Amino acid sequence: MATLIELVNHLERESGTINQAQRLSTAVSPVGRQEKMVEWVREAWRLIQTSRTDWPWRRREFQSTLVVGQKRYTPANLGIVDFSAWQKHTPSYVPFTVWDPAIGQQDEKELWPVSYARWATSWDRATHDAARPAEYAVDDQRRLCIGPKPLYAYPIRGAYICKAQVLVADDDEPICPEDHHMTIVWRALMLMGAHDEALNVVAYAQSLYAAGVRAMLADMDEQVEA
DSSP: OOOHHHHHHHHHHHHTOSOGGGOOSOOSSOOHHHHHHHHHHHHHHHHHHHTOSOOGGGEEEEEEEOOTTOOEEOTGGGTOSSEEEEOOOBTTBOOOEEOOTTTOGGGOEEOEEOOHHHHHHHHSSSOOOOBOOOEEEEOTTOOEEEESOBSSOOEEEEEEEEOOOOOOSTTOOOSSOGGGHHHHHHHHHHHHHHHHTOHHHHHHHHHHHHHHHHHHHHHHHHTSOO
8 A cells, every 4th residue: 555655755756856865754844845745645636536426435334323303414413424425326226224123124225315305395394293214315504304204213324425535644545446546646746747837747647647547447347247
């Protein structure tokens, strides 16, 4: 695995502007051009992470318990501390499930997505009897809205996208597979080349970065059954 300081050292080497004996040994409080190199690596990693919402290494799962009578849940309510977005429903995947605590997980069944307008009309106006939740929506504050409101403390499982990782400490490692770590360096080299107005460096880095992204996408495709 490549750590933050190793990625910075790779960038220093590829830049051709830092002598080997002068390469950073720590990313804490660098100065001058090397401060910029640390920030280019951090920004490159942020740009890669936020370039798509379906990177598999940003997917996370949670399990929590609904509160009797409570219809809306923030990520924090469900014990999530690194939230960015809820995993979306697809034709082949329903991201949220609940089960009757008196029966156990063999009773686990999906919550089906509805628009927020439909949820609000059905479950947030007037009053309704508490029952087993069957539907969910997401409001404009990214709260998970459950309907009908739960009669019992139903266990809930679900999926979400974690927030972009920030590389801070020298030994922080990117959460993507190790095979793709050099793609971060190529993206950082693009940032450096643009800063230096070095068009040849930008072109060189773009070519390697494009190949790296293709490999990342191919890695995603290999995880999908034919």
